[in-house]
Amino acid sequence: EAGVAQSPRYKIIEKRQSVAFWCNPISGHATLYWYQQILGQGPKLLIQFQNNGVVDDSQLPKDRFSAERLKGVDSTLKIQPAKLEDSAVYLCASSLDWADGNTIYFGEGSWLTVV
């Protein structure tokens, strides 16, 4: 079974530029999550989708971050404009259903460095 796929793996941008990350969850998984993991910290949830609807985005900095999952499968996370403090690993994860949120499978992450 293929895992959660993310791209790009690594990205370096200058502050005030924009960046987009893509995620393809495990086939058949209805729930998709984006987490931000700053170096030395645990992952922090940014947004959770159930199919193509948003379940929770309370910790998403909406002035600069946006995410969508238009067809309920792939998802894109965008940052515009980026700040230095956005340097982190952006982890995409999926689970079979929101009620099965405990069994969350993570991708390898997209590493962002803002200079």
Add this chain to the structure above:
Amino acid sequence: GQQLNQSPQSMFIQEGEDVSMNCTSSSIFNTWLWYKQEPGEGPVLLIALYKAGELTSNGRLTAQFGITRKDSFLNISASIPSDVGIYFCAGNNNAGNMLTFGGGTRLMVKP
């Protein structure tokens, strides 16, 4: 918001030694989870605990769900070099089924 405190922050041990790490919270959780993250990878689920007092093993790993539902510990017996990584606890209070992660315990094993 909810916070999970993990200790110790890091450990450097000799191969073959047993390891113990714990996680505490000011809030109650209905589920406790332990993940391991290796360099360049995403977290991988090791053990899930669903009931207060529950003790669960997965090979050389044993974890317990504290009876107050505010803490959990993870033990690794007879450590080996491939145990190296960062171990995260995570709590789920079933409010939208979202996980809150601790800050991690970095484990280093000397062969």
